[in-house]
Amino acid sequence: MTEISKLPRTVPRLLLLLALCCPAASLAEAYAVAGMAIARIRTDTGATSPLLADLRLGYRFDRFNLDNHKLELALMPGLRDDNLNQLVTDIPLSTSLFYRYNVTPHYSIHTDLILGYSRTDVTSSYVNVPEFTDSFHGISFGVGFEESLKSIPQLAFKVDIMQLYRGSQLRINTLTLGFRYAF
Amino acid sequence: MHFRAVYTFFFYILLLLLAGCSNTEDEEDLVNLFAVASLDLVAINFPADSETLVSTDTFVDYRLEGTKSDGTSNVPITKNISWSVSSGAASSINSNGRLTTGSAGEVITLTARVGYLTASLEVTVSDARFDRVVQLSSQPVELNRCQSARLYPVGRYVRDDGTEEIRAVDNTIINTITWLVFNAEDSSPSQRARVRTENSIATLQAFASGNIILRAQAYSPYNDSIVTSGDFSQTLDNNLINLKLCRQSDTSLVSCTLGNPDLGENQTLAVVSLAEYRDSSGASNWENISALSKWGIDNPSYAEISLSADRSWLNIKALQAGTSPTVSVACGTIEQSITDSQLEEGVVLTEAVSCASGSTDCDADSSQITIGNSVSLSSLSVTANGLALQDNVELGINDTTVILRVTAHYSDGSSKDVTTDTETLYNRRNNVLTEDTDQSGQVIPGQYIADQSPGTAEIQITYQGQTFTALMAIPF
Numbered sequence: 001m002t003e004i005s006k007l008p009r010t011v012p013r014l015l016l017l018l019a020l021c022c023p024a025a026s027l028a029e030a031y032a033v034a035g036m037a038i039a040r041i042r043t044d045t046g047a048t049s050p051l052l053a054d055l056r057l058g059y060r061f062d063r064f065n066l067d068n069h070k071l072e073l074a075l076m077p078g079l080r081d082d083n084l085n086q087l088v089t090d091i092p093l094s095t096s097l098f099y100r101y102n103v104t105p106h107y108s109i110h111t112d113l114i115l116g117y118s119r120t121d122v123t124s125s126y127v128n129v130p131e132f133t134d135s136f137h138g139i140s141f142g143v144g145f146e147e148s149l150k151s152i153p154q155l156a157f158k159v160d161i162m163q164l165y166r167g168s169q170l171r172i173n174t175l176t177l178g179f180r181y182a183f
Numbered sequence: 184m185h186f187r188a189v190y191t192f193f194f195y196i197l198l199l200l201l202a203g204c205s206n207t208e209d210e211e212d213l214v215n216l217f218a219v220a221s222l223d224l225v226a227i228n229f230p231a232d233s234e235t236l237v238s239t240d241t242f243v244d245y246r247l248e249g250t251k252s253d254g255t256s257n258v259p260i261t262k263n264i265s266w267s268v269s270s271g272a273a274s275s276i277n278s279n280g281r282l283t284t285g286s287a288g289e290v291i292t293l294t295a296r297v298g299y300l301t302a303s304l305e306v307t308v309s310d311a312r313f314d315r316v317v318q319l320s321s322q323p324v325e326l327n328r329c330q331s332a333r334l335y336p337v338g339r340y341v342r343d344d345g346t347e348e349i350r351a352v353d354n355t356i357i358n359t360i361t362w363l364v365f366n367a368e369d370s371s372p373s374q375r376a377r378v379r380t381e382n383s384i385a386t387l388q389a390f391a392s393g394n395i396i397l398r399a400q401a402y403s404p405y406n407d408s409i410v411t412s413g414d415f416s417q418t419l420d421n422n423l424i425n426l427k428l429c430r431q432s433d434t435s436l437v438s439c440t441l442g443n444p445d446l447g448e449n450q451t452l453a454v455v456s457l458a459e460y461r462d463s464s465g466a467s468n469w470e471n472i473s474a475l476s477k478w479g480i481d482n483p484s485y486a487e488i489s490l491s492a493d494r495s496w497l498n499i500k501a502l503q504a505g506t507s508p509t510v511s512v513a514c515g516t517i518e519q520s521i522t523d524s525q526l527e528e529g530v531v532l533t534e535a536v537s538c539a540s541g542s543t544d545c546d547a548d549s550s551q552i553t554i555g556n557s558v559s560l561s562s563l564s565v566t567a568n569g570l571a572l573q574d575n576v577e578l579g580i581n582d583t584t585v586i587l588r589v590t591a592h593y594s595d596g597s598s599k600d601v602t603t604d605t606e607t608l609y610n611r612r613n614n615v616l617t618e619d620t621d622q623s624g625q626v627i628p629g630q631y632i633a634d635q636s637p638g639t640a641e642i643q644i645t646y647q648g649q650t651f652t653a654l655m656a657i658p659f
């Protein structure tokens with residue numbers, strides 16, 4: 001097994017390590033996110049747009065002047081495939097570990113710069129071609145916006161625009177709309 | 184601060200790990216699949232008439248065809264193709280499928296790839312030398328006067344050992360051929376047709392009907408001299424049954440007519456000549472034959488005529504107001520004398536053209552153009568419920584319904600109501616007024632109702648490039 005294929009396993013381990021390092025009750029605010037994401041799998045010759053669910057768990061640090069920093073684990077299972085002529089593509093699962101830095105802490109709409117690592121599986125089938133699945137993993141980055149509801153401050157509406165994967169000939173981008181709930 | 188140090192250490196280690204770990208190993212499969220799927224293909228192949236025997240030191244443009252997922256075959260493919268030749272070959276191929284052969288004979292394999300689909304073709308590069316053209320075209324040539332047809336001349340090539348190859352004339356030789364055209368009945372030089380060669384494509388253009396003889400004259404490396412081919416007989420058919428003038432902008436070739444149009448001074452009108460041809464089954468169709476028509480104008484000081492760059496239409500520029508020049512067009516043998524260079528460049532005469540008397544292979548049409556004074560739009564005026572508005576100046580309107588009237592004023596002093604003209608565009612810049620509609624829900628041009636939001640309504644009105652901004656204070 002190559003070093004590259006080992007790496008996705010390390011992601012949840014690192015998250016676990018982080019969780020152990022920072023007792024959630026005292027140092028961090030845990031939150032969950034639920035939303036929908038439209039993915040864009042794009043090459044030089046065409047693109048498809050499968051639909052995904054977007055589920056996340058995260059920590060926002062609230063001590064040591066780190067309250068603008070968040071870490072989250074995202075799981076995006078596929079909801080609907082998409083076609084390009086007879087080509088059917090689907091993303092059965094995308095997993096990511098994101099670090100988010102809030103650059104507008106004093107505004108009601110928070111803007112996060114996002115950096116992380118993602119692994120995205122893409123399943124494809126075409127005429128005379130057996131269905132196969134490829135995994136794409138690498139650095140992800142993007143920007144997120146969120147605003148808390150005035151009546152329920154723990155609940156925030158959020159939008160994330162991400163590039164999950166950027167290869168030499170392939171891009172996988174997502175646009176996520178969802179809600180974040182802080183525990 | 185202990186925790187912060189741990190956190191920072193962890194973060195930088197994580198970034199270090201991530202930076203080296205973008206994978207590209209699986210990209211190729213998916214990218215190839217997208218390339219094929221975007222064209223909806225399931226197979227690709229070279230067309231059956233692809234050249235497999237080509238000369239040295241020339242080039243050949245190869246094409247690719249495909250089969251679609253619905254089974255439709257022989258569909259031309261023009262993109263997402265990656266071309267290659269066998270390694271070590273002296274010949275090369277570019278991204279457009281142009282094979283440039285080397286100076287030595289060789290057998291190469293051409294490979295075309297679209298995504299994961301590939302097609303191959305074995306090509307022999309022959310060092311046989313060109314002798315002469317032996318056939319006018321590898322495919323039958325049928326055309327009528329004022330039509331053109333592509334020629335695929337066939338040549339004789341001779342190898343060093345004296346054996347010969349009969350094959351398509353290569354793209355280097357074809358550009359060097361001088362084509363001679365004679366009337367079949369008396370072998371006199373003919374103006375019935377020309378062969379035009381451009382970008383290695385030879386096209387036979389017929390200007391009249393009748394029987395002609397063509398000869399191809401070219402330098403022969405085999406003989407080391409200019410060699411003239413034998414005679415190639417060709418008939419130019421006479422199945423043209425109608426000819427007419429239309430505007431270049433007309434979309435229906437069957438029903439269009441030009442009539443006697445009016446033009447302002449210095450205005451330009453683009454016209455085409457259209458011919459109706461009848462085939463052997465009796466069916467007819469109209470074609471634009473502007474390029475091979477003969478054009479003329481009776482008085483060039485009244486209007487100027489010239490062919491467009493691609494000769495697909497004629498531009499008529501009005502020069503002198505108060506005159507009525509006549510533009511004429513003919514296809515076939517005309518009364519007027521024309522030179523060979525005029526045939527090459529496109530026949531546009533500074534005199535009227537007419538069919539030669541007694542000619543059975545000529546049709547003509549003409550149109551008289553009336554040139555008036557140049558009239559241009561000078562301003563717009565607008566009234567709101569009968570009150571005159573000034574451009575960009577607010578005026579109070581005390582009605583819940585506002586009816587605008589837009590008038591266009593011209594340089595010759597005339598004016599007309601353009602309120603409902605389709606070229607009049609209304610752009611409501613705010614929500615103080617909203618568009619009024621009729622009973623069927625259609626918006627009534629220029630009619631608005633107050634939308635219970637008092638303020639200054641702003642509506643921008645544009646007609647033929649002139650803009651008027653109507654500002655109305657609405658109290659409701």
